[in-house]
Amino acid sequence: MNASLYIKIYNDLKEKITAGVYQIGDMIPPEKELTELYDVSRITIRRAVTMLAEDGIVERKSGVGTFVIKDCQAERPNKFIGLILSGLTDSYGKHLLQSIIATADARGYELILKLTEEDSEKESGLVDEMIALGVSGLLIEPVQRNFYNTTLIKHIYAGFPIVIIDKELQGIDSLFVGSDHYKGAQDSAQMLIDNGHKNPVIIGYSEVRNSTLEKRIDAFTKTYWQSNMPFAAQNIARVATSTYLSTDIDTLQKDVCLIKKTLQKFKPSCVVSLDAHLTGLVQQALWELDLRYPDDISLFGFDSANSSFIRTNYTHLSQDEETIGSKSVEVLDKAIRKVPIKNHRLLIPATLKDFGSISILNYTF
Known part of the structure; x- marks a missing residue:
């Protein structure tokens, strides 16, 4: 499923509710009609409507339909989340960042981005700085090193909403989203x-x-x-x-x-x-x-x-950077809203891409 598609549909439906096309008490079009309207799959529509429901904008009534329960003309909450990346390269990071920005915006969050440049001391300082600034939660891709950041571990154990991206902290019960x-x-x-x-x-x-x-x-x-x-x-x-x-x-x-x-x-x-x-x-x-x-x-x-x-x-x-990015924000959003999270390790499948650089040898085993 294309993450950007359901986010665009979510935003479009939200804008229509804000504009009064769908008012409180109105039923939004059923899934079948929305799939035809946006020319996407039911799974994509269901994901967009689920986001509206999680935000408390609509409510599903079994066997009846989905109804608007919140006036979106109210000011969007001023919420901030921090994003700390070790660095950005052509090979990894660009699509991840784009996906995080798009999903954060769809969820009503403003994003504060900082780069550690693989400096563990800088990482520790940025973690403390972000929390001191009052961010609601933190996404972090740890630097490459042989030991864990004690500052980061301290805040995880203290219960601050933190999602680790890409490099899992082995043996630490933290929220993690990354490739399998x-x-x-x-x-x-x-x-x-x-x-x-x-x-x-x-x-x-x-x-x-x-x-x-x-x-x-x-x-x-x-x-x-x-x-x-x-x-x-x-x-x-x-x-x-x-x-x-x-x-x-x-x-x-x-x-x-x-x-x-x-x-x-x-x-x-x-x-x-x-x-x-x-x-x-x-x-x-x-x-x-x-x-x-x-x-x-x-x-x-x-x-x-x-x-x-x-x-x-x-x-x-x-690696599926787009899915990693969107899922990491979704998990962090749940942690911020104290929604129970059953699976603390969300592993996203990677894909083998063949560009013809592997020969097939003549001998067999």
């Missing part, structure tokens, strides 16, 4: 196995550890083990020292050289990069080694095809 990284990586590994790749090498970071990256590694490792192809130490190369924020050419080139040495030493049939920045480094390494994919070596990556060095399509696992 484990299942996506399992499917990706199985795809490589089915195509005959016995010895892929995973390119990762030497220092950076977070739940997203580790789940991807763990899923690959277990999937290969279950297929009677155990991963050896050489299959996981934690070599890169740079991140997507790195601008120093010498550091980036050093990482490229380390990747080249890894590929020359182990000669994998496929190289797997854990995120789009790493894929950019891998692409540069392959170019310098005069290796072309898929003819000489296969390439698989996580997240979109926009990379640090070269913008070239490759087969990758794509």
